[in-house]
Amino acid sequence: MSSRADINAGLRKLGKHAPAGYFVGLHIRFAAPLMQFQTYSEKWSEFYSQNGYALRDPTIAWGFSTTGACRWSSLPIPDPFNILKDAADHGLTYGLTVSCGPINSRTIASFARSDREFTDDEIDEISATVGRLHDSTEPPTSLTKAQKEALRCVAEGDRHAAAAAKLGITESAFKARLISVRERLKARTTAEALQRAKEYRLL
Secondary structure: OOOHHHHHHHHHHHHHHOOOEEEEEEEEEOOEEEEEEEOOOHHHHHHHHHOOHHHOOHHHHHHHHOOEEEEHHHOOOOOOOOHHHHHHHOOOOEEEEEEEOOHHHEEEEEEEEOOOOOOHHHHHHHHHHHHHHHHHOOOOOOOOHHHHHHHHHHHOOOOHHHHHHHHOOOHHHHHHHHHHHHHHOOOOOHHHHHHHHHHOOOO
């Protein structure tokens, strides 16, 4: 799993290719991504949300139906709600969608420009960066019972001594559990570990 700094570096690289904004949904499970990032304008984001476009978006439908990269102008998916036209009206005139990973943990990312189509070289570079982000953010599939108990105590606001007493262990043993869960989730702090455990639906 990648550090937040590595993720941010990848997102900055993607942002340079998408002056009109992007959406990156990493490891979509149970209809929601474990991590998502987007830089589209607030006006378009609100319009998209208010119209319930996520369930009708041809770029998302394409992303679930296949893997690879496709310019929006070449999408083989119908767009009966004219979402791509609405996007163009908001400055997202030219777009690209990239999809990778297994269907039960799919990453789908879209990128937009207002000035021109994405070049083949840009598509290759964007696809490689999305692939690296997907691979490096693969979450662990589980935590141990002891790790979950320690994180739940932290989530409930218990101090180390109180949490240790609640669990019937020494304070040093409790701290050791927190260290192990931080290592497992590649988190720098316990707060970051707790946040990742929630994002990955491990608690």
